[in-house]
Amino acid sequence: MSDNQSSPILQPVTIRGLQLKNRIVMAPMTRSRSDDAGVPPDYAADYYAQRAGAGLIVTEATNISAQARGYPRTPGIWTEAQIAAWRHVTDAVHRKNGKIFLQLWHTGRMSHPDMHGGALPVAPSAIKPLGQIRVHDGMKDFVTPRALATDEIAPIVDDYRRAAQNAKAAGFDGVEVHSANNYLLEQFIRDSTNQRTDQYGGSIENRLRFPLDVVKAVIEVWGADRVGIRISPVTTAPGETPLDSTTMETFGAYVDELSRLGLLYIHDIEGVTQLSREATGGISFTELRKRFGGAYIANNQYTLSLAEKTLADGNADLFSIGRPFIANPDLVERLGMGAPLAEAPKEYWYGGNANGYSDWPSLKA
Numbered sequence: 001m002s003d004n005q006s007s008p009i010l011q012p013v014t015i016r017g018l019q020l021k022n023r024i025v026m027a028p029m030t031r032s033r034s035d036d037a038g039v040p041p042d043y044a045a046d047y048y049a050q051r052a053g054a055g056l057i058v059t060e061a062t063n064i065s066a067q068a069r070g071y072p073r074t075p076g077i078w079t080e081a082q083i084a085a086w087r088h089v090t091d092a093v094h095r096k097n098g099k100i101f102l103q104l105w106h107t108g109r110m111s112h113p114d115m116h117g118g119a120l121p122v123a124p125s126a127i128k129p130l131g132q133i134r135v136h137d138g139m140k141d142f143v144t145p146r147a148l149a150t151d152e153i154a155p156i157v158d159d160y161r162r163a164a165q166n167a168k169a170a171g172f173d174g175v176e177v178h179s180a181n182n183y184l185l186e187q188f189i190r191d192s193t194n195q196r197t198d199q200y201g202g203s204i205e206n207r208l209r210f211p212l213d214v215v216k217a218v219i220e221v222w223g224a225d226r227v228g229i230r231i232s233p234v235t236t237a238p239g240e241t242p243l244d245s246t247t248m249e250t251f252g253a254y255v256d257e258l259s260r261l262g263l264l265y266i267h268d269i270e271g272v273t274q275l276s277r278e279a280t281g282g283i284s285f286t287e288l289r290k291r292f293g294g295a296y297i298a299n300n301q302y303t304l305s306l307a308e309k310t311l312a313d314g315n316a317d318l319f320s321i322g323r324p325f326i327a328n329p330d331l332v333e334r335l336g337m338g339a340p341l342a343e344a345p346k347e348y349w350y351g352g353n354a355n356g357y358s359d360w361p362s363l364k365a
């Protein structure tokens with residue numbers, strides 16, 4: 001084993017008054033352990049508290065409303081029971097002196113009528129994703145979603161505002177707006193999924209209007225210093241979603257506007273999750289980082305040595321890690337010791353119970 005305790009990645013850092021134990025962020029990971037009412041289980045508190053060694057935890061994506069749901073057993077933040085369950089989680093993390101943000105989610109067209117009592121999922125335009133989606137009784141083909149009417153968009157902004165208020169009531173330290181992975185906000189941004197002719201479609205300015213309205217609504221609740229956002233300019237899954245036709249121009253404009261709003265951070269998936277850091281789709285991630293005035297969280301296959309180099313080059317401030325946190329609740333401690341990492345079999349990633357979720361041993365166990 002090697003001693004990495006002195007690594008700058010593992011030293012405390014303060015960003016806009018938010019004191020973090022280190023520069024490691026636990027990335028949001030859907031784990032599908034909530035009940036059918038979107039209430040996280042009691043053992044979710046154990047799971048997150050065990051991982052409170054991270055400088056910051058970002059929760060699994062959490063539905064802002066019943067309409068937002070795309071997958072079974074994913075949590076929500078629109079009912080009192082959901083708020084109470086999340087309060088159990090935040091209390092447990094805070095007892096370990098951890099920091100935790102809630103990720104706010106609307107899946108848009110990445111859903112299925114089985115999740116909505118037979119009603120169609122909503123989207124900026126009636127464009128069907130490719131492939132299949134997992135619902136309660138297995139995999140089913142995606143359907144063609146229903147295009148939102150113009151007057152339906154402002155109420156969804158209100159849903160985000162209410163979800164942000166509920167996150168505050170649940171004791172979170174801040175929120176992350178999920179504007180990545182081809183879900184509703186990114187569906188509005190990309191011209192491949194947005195063919196609207198009203199004020200929410202056409203020009204880049206129009207396509208950014210709804211996501212920016214959402215961010216502004218969340219800032220009204222939390223203040224910009226406690227709001228982050230996740231983006232994924234070149235991710236195509238789920239739904240084999242085509243890239244925007246002018247990816248760098250579109251996302252450059254988006255980052256410029258987010259910077260103007262004074263957000264705490266942008267959380268950028270560099271390349272394609274699980275596949276490649278090289279699939280840049282014409283995007284310069286270092287350029288996006290330079291255009292943003294707040295902190296930059298880099299994500300995708302980061303090791304401690306890659307994080308150290310990226311920090312030294314000035315190309316990121318924090319580094320989010322996902323799958324290694326599944327089987328290594330004490331991941332930060334293991335990185336510091338140069339200890340081997342356990343690997344979780346894929347069967348434990350999604351669904352199930354506490355087994356393969358909150359029962360992984362730490363090195364000291």
